[in-house]
Amino acid sequence: WEECNHLVKAYDKAMCKGWKEEISNLLILAGLFSAVVTAFTVESYKWLQPDPTNTTLAVLMHISNQLSASDTNSTARAPFDLNSQSFSAPAWAVHVNTFWFLSLTLSLTTAMIGILCIQWLREYERDTHLSPKESLAMRQMLSEGLRKWHVPKVLYALPLLLQLALLLFFVGLLNLLWSLGHIVVLAVSGGFLGLAFLFIGLTTILPTIQFLLPLDENLRVPQCPYKSLQSWAFFR
16 A cells, blocks of 8 residues: 555656646746736727827817907807817727737736646645555545546646737737738738747647548658647547
8 A cells, every 4th residue: 555655646746746837837927928918008008098188288279269259359159168078999999908908817817727726736735644545545536526626627728828818919919000000010910920820720720630631641640749728629
């Protein structure tokens, strides 16, 4: 029992170590990415609000008109109403902010779930101070619970959430460039982003394409290593 318990603990330690390292890397990337998106959203949020300088200009123009009217002895005009100066944010600003705030939310959600996963793994590895036989029984119970409650699937979904956050950020960036009308910038950015999306799409579907090949051709081609959560989802 002691030897078996030692081997099982070594296996669990290696498994949890790999998961923790992956989560730690994702937390660092999610933190850096969230800081970048926050810097963009701080500026983009201003596009959804009226410009104070426009209101000031309207007030000054009204004062100027009133002074001109008094000089020419014309009839007094109606009082100026600030509420009448309606503001409507442009559609492109709404779209850009929607994509960027969704991206920021997904990035922070990834970090939050990652922290929870680390806590779950720490509890899974906690030393119970039991006899080898009882420790094996406890480990089996915890292992079954870990898989029954889909903890590995949650761990595998974290990179997908972060990739989706990156995708939304790039879509918002392209929307912004399109609204500015900078054809050169849009062409360059769109070209690079298009290549990136094409690469992600190809690496997602290539394992399935290889699986669908006839058996004799499949055996002659080296196994495709592009296996990820999204490729498994596409395969199913």
